[in-house]
Amino acid sequence: MSLDQLIKNCINKDAQAQSQLYKQFASKLFSLCLKYSKNYAEAEDNLHDAFITIFNKIEQYNNKGSFEGWLKRIAINTSLQRYREDVGVYDIMNEDNIKDVSVDLNENDVSINYLLQIIQELPDRYRLVFNLYVLDGYSHVEISELINISVGTSKSNLARARMILKDKIEAYNATSNSRSL
């Protein structure tokens, strides 16, 4: 069944088509939800909410842009929704301090699970900004609109996130190196 046909059947609330659509995209969207969420359970909740929105609004998909992109936007928006109401207060970093953060590491040694873990451990807004900007290609302007912060705040939050992540990766490397020694 072509994707177009699958979408049509989903518009007609065909249970089998809905199940197939879920199977096809659940893994991709769940990884997205994991990045944007504090923990596994929250990611599951976001995935659930995202698919409910997808199935209820699938007729609004108008074939502009990729279907997968549409799905991802819904998943990201659903994840962001949680943080729009109460976004904590973060101190704004001086823009002078913002620079490329490099980290000294053996990339094969760092597991994806650890990277996910340290992303999830970030403060909520740092995590959102880092994900949006670095992993999902949003600009600071888009981010500022999405989560209702200023562009400066977005940049500042990104720099903070990078620093925290760098520290954690270096600490990880130190322990794994000492372990290997």
Next chain:
Amino acid sequence: MNDKKNIDRLFQEKFKDFEVAPNDAVWERISESLPKKKKKRRVIALWWQIGGVAAMVTLLLTVGVSVFNTDDNQKFPIVNTENSTNDLNNNNNNNNNTNTPTKKSPNELNTVESNNKTQIVNSNIDSEQESNLNDSKDDTSQKTSTSKQLTIPNNYNQKLNSVANNSKVVKRHKSSQKQHRLSSNKDKSTKIANQTKTSNSNLKKNDNTQLASETEIKSTIKEALENSNTGIAANKSSENTKSETPHTDLSKTNKPEAENSLIEIPEKASIEDAIAEQNTTIEEEEEEEKEDDQNRWSIAPNVAPVYFSSLGAGSPLDQQFNENSKSSDITMSYGIAGSYAISKKLKIRAGVHRVNLSQTTSDVYAYTGAETAARGVDAEFSNISFKGGEQHVSLISSTMMNKASTPELFNTKIAGKIDQKFGFIEVPLELEYNLLDKKFGINVIGGFSTFILNENEIYADINGSSTLIGEANNINTTSFSANFGLGMNYNLSKQWHINLEPTLKYQINTFNNTTGDFKPFFIGVYTGLSFKF
């Protein structure tokens, strides 16, 4: 190997192909939340529910009937066991009758009552006494103790030591007999003459041994016992000297008649008390259950215009009227109905209605008296019982007549009509299933009604005036109908509802001996105000 890498690039590369399959439970939750089309399944579920309720009603009825039947059965076995255990009482009492016949009766009552009390409680055990050794022993020991307690004060009050001890002796004797069950039970059932001998001998032994063992018994009672023993011994010797046959006769004849009557009355009363108590406790439980769910009951007085008609061309009166045009006045039915909500969707309801029906058969000539005789018209109407003094009424359908060949008199007469009126007390039992349960509700109703005939009249136009000529004799005094209805209700408040229920009632055996294809039914639009509580 340690390259200085941009942290963004590290994450981008690592997360490029990052996919994690979520738990299956997530999809289950999603699919449950999604709206689905399930219309077909709902219809099936509806029939299952209705079927289930019908099965439940049937089950309740059968259980109810069987419970009532077992109540009756229970009475007799208890009486029987009582008789068998009291056989010995009688024997011994009969023995002692010779000594103190006048003083016997009050004490016998005491023993009987005490027995009843214990035996009703342990009725099951009693009935299985012979099969269960241990049970019966316990039972009898209980009995003896209770009877002792009951009889001892009487002894003091009445100072009927010998008689009182008789009762005790009887109890002892019973217990001893149960201990010697194998031998003595056989004796009991087969050889009464022998039994009295052996049991009397047992009596002495067991009384003595048991008295010795039971320290709780007071010395006065001991003395009394000894006295009684000697008394019994005296009785026995005197009886033995006579002969065995009169003795057996006594025990056989006196026992069942006199004793049973004494036993049965208090026992039945006490059983009924026990049943009544049980019923009240059950009712209390039911009431508690009802209190949990509010507004399950409702009561609705209602009134309905009713139109009576028939599916086929036929007549309940006579074959010649089959083709006549028939009409029906719209009559009124009124009554009251109560309902109980089994579930949110389903109600069971019953009620009492008064319903009057009428049917008018047109184009009928009616003649009386001499006119009929002169014409030689056959006046045999098997379905009509003419009332006294009007026997000569004759009814002829105009469809039967050929204008050309009939006498002039007929042609000049104006055809009249027959009015048949009949009324019933209707007791409907129906189920009501809610299709829509909002401010405005829709439900379907199905069930049956029982009709009890209470009005039955036939009028005919005689000489231009409507006259009561008799009654139909083919209307069953009890008949039934199958009911189908569509109910609509409007909720005025939580408790008050207006109901409108067009209902078809197809009458099943209202008429016995109809002619043609006469399938009567009536349609009523039942309107009422129901009150939930």
